Amino acid sequence: MVIVKDERMSRKRTYLMCPPERFTVAYAINPWMDTSAPVDVELALKQWQLLRETLARLGHTVHVLPAQDGLPDMVYAANGAFTVDGTAFGARFRYPQRTAEAAAHRAFYEEQGTWAYVEPTEINEGEGDFAYLPDAYGGMILAGYGFRTEAVAHSHAQEALGRPAISLQLVDPRFYHLDVALAALDDGNIAYYPGAFSAGSQRILAQLFPDALLADEADALAFGLNLVSDGRNVVLNAEATGLAAKLTAAGYTPVLVELSELKKGGGSVKCCVAELRP
Incomplete structure (x- = not known):
C-alpha cells in the first residue's frame, strides 16, 4: 500500500527541555566530544531556543528544567528519566x-x-537508551545496552512500567545511546540504522518492525536519527538531508533545525528533548 502524507496523523505531545546556559565540552565521555573544540554558548542558546519554539509552533507543550552550575550536559534532558503512563523511571548515570x-x-x-x-x-x-511505542504489540519498550545502560536495567524498567522491554545491543561506539541509532516515528513504527546493532538485534528489529524506515550510515552520522516526531512532523538535525528526503517519501513532514553547537557534546534534537507521558 502506498502511504500518502494525509494518512500521517500528528498527536500533541508534552516535552521537557533544559537550556544550555552551562553547556561546554569540559570532558570526553563519548566519541563526539572534543575538549579542544570551543563552544559558542550564545549560539547554542539560540539554536536551543529555536528548537523549543519549533516544538511549540507544532502545537506541543514544553516544560523547562533550569540549568545547574557544574552540570554542562544537563541540556541533554532526554537522559534524565523515562516516562510511561504517569510513571517516571529515573536515571542512574554511568559517568x-x-x-x-x-x-x-x-x-x-x-x-x-x-x-x-x-x-x-x-x-x-x-x-x-529507552524508546516507547504505545501502539506496537500493545505497548512496547525498546531498550539499548552496550555502552551506557546496563542490560539488567531493562528488566527493572519493564517491571516498573508494566510494559515488555526488548533488549537491543549497540556495537558501534559512535552510536553510544539508542537514541542516536533508532527513533520512534509514530506510536507504532521506527527508523533505525542497522549497522549500530549486533546481528541478533538486527534480526529482532527486522522481525518486529518489517515496515521500519532504514537509515544509512550517513544519515546516522548526521545525527538524523536523534529526532523527535509527533507522528507526522519529524524534527531533526539540519545536516540530515538524506534522511529528510526518505521521511518525505514515507509520508512524514521533516522539520530541519540547526544544532551544530550541541552536536559538539554528542547530541542533537532528541538528546535535548524528553517526552513526558502522563
Missing part, C-alpha cells in the same frame, strides 16, 4: 560527571505532584 543530573530530574517530577517516581538500582540513561 560521575553527570551523576547529579538525576536528582535534578527527580525533583522536577516530585514537584509536579502527579508522577510516580521509581528510583533505579542499576545504571540507565533514561530516554537515551
Whole structure:
C-alpha cells in the first residue's frame, strides 16, 4: 500500500527541555566530544531556543528544567528519566560527571505532584537508551545496552512500567545511546540504522518492525536519527538531508533545525528533548 502524507496523523505531545546556559565540552565521555573544540554558548542558546519554539509552533507543550552550575550536559534532558503512563523511571548515570543530573530530574517530577517516581538500582540513561511505542504489540519498550545502560536495567524498567522491554545491543561506539541509532516515528513504527546493532538485534528489529524506515550510515552520522516526531512532523538535525528526503517519501513532514553547537557534546534534537507521558 502506498502511504500518502494525509494518512500521517500528528498527536500533541508534552516535552521537557533544559537550556544550555552551562553547556561546554569540559570532558570526553563519548566519541563526539572534543575538549579542544570551543563552544559558542550564545549560539547554542539560540539554536536551543529555536528548537523549543519549533516544538511549540507544532502545537506541543514544553516544560523547562533550569540549568545547574557544574552540570554542562544537563541540556541533554532526554537522559534524565523515562516516562510511561504517569510513571517516571529515573536515571542512574554511568559517568560521575553527570551523576547529579538525576536528582535534578527527580525533583522536577516530585514537584509536579502527579508522577510516580521509581528510583533505579542499576545504571540507565533514561530516554537515551529507552524508546516507547504505545501502539506496537500493545505497548512496547525498546531498550539499548552496550555502552551506557546496563542490560539488567531493562528488566527493572519493564517491571516498573508494566510494559515488555526488548533488549537491543549497540556495537558501534559512535552510536553510544539508542537514541542516536533508532527513533520512534509514530506510536507504532521506527527508523533505525542497522549497522549500530549486533546481528541478533538486527534480526529482532527486522522481525518486529518489517515496515521500519532504514537509515544509512550517513544519515546516522548526521545525527538524523536523534529526532523527535509527533507522528507526522519529524524534527531533526539540519545536516540530515538524506534522511529528510526518505521521511518525505514515507509520508512524514521533516522539520530541519540547526544544532551544530550541541552536536559538539554528542547530541542533537532528541538528546535535548524528553517526552513526558502522563
